[in-house]
Amino acid sequence: MLRSESKLKILQSQLGYILEAELLEEMASVAKVRETNTDEVVVNVGDHLLMIPIVIEGSVKISRENPNGDEILLYYIEGGDTCAMSLQCCTRKIDSQIKATSMEPSLLLMFPSQYMERWLNDYKSWREFILNSYHSRMLELMEAIDAIAFMNLDQRLLKYLSDQAKLLGSLEIHLTHQKIADDLHSSRVVISRLLKQLENKGEIKLFRNKILLQNF
């Protein structure tokens, strides 16, 4: 477990320009470190959250899931970001409406909800940070709705691949067709066929468990 001085360093590197020093120190003293592996589920639908995570390194995928296990990808959270929605879950004591899955080995800092609520009153920078987070998530949510409502599946697939590449900083995407289908709430067969079309157009190259983007 990291000592609080090193937690402070981590916090300063990610949030030093946004939050005041006093707050950062307080945060460091109450933060719990959580390291996650690829595909590890951080939050499940229906979970009661007692701690709110801020992603420090890596990235986390936020998706909606119904009781049948059907899923749809909403957006990603990257370094220095939090999902302000989880704040509501904590303070209003409601179950999580979303599922959070780690996309790569990631480092999260977890903060007990009672502090987060108090910081809202005590620190202007914290209020701005949280409001900002709400705003970003809202924009991303609208983008997701646009994609689902107005884009064809082949366009969505391309967007998905380029988002993935940007996020993980690599043109090599290590995913099976099945996992992509799950994220886009489609079926494997359809995704396989669309990917094959993209390969024929020269946009990508297909391998087992791997997709190589050509021109991004």
Add this chain to the structure above:
DNA sequence: ACATTAAGTGATT
């Protein structure tokens, strides 16, 4: 060599 899993294909709705 055999079993398992990922990906490809044609036909049907």
Add this chain to the structure above:
DNA sequence: AATCACTTAATGT
């Protein structure tokens, strides 16, 4: 665009 039923290819034991 989804589903079924089947084939082929790649990988693990």
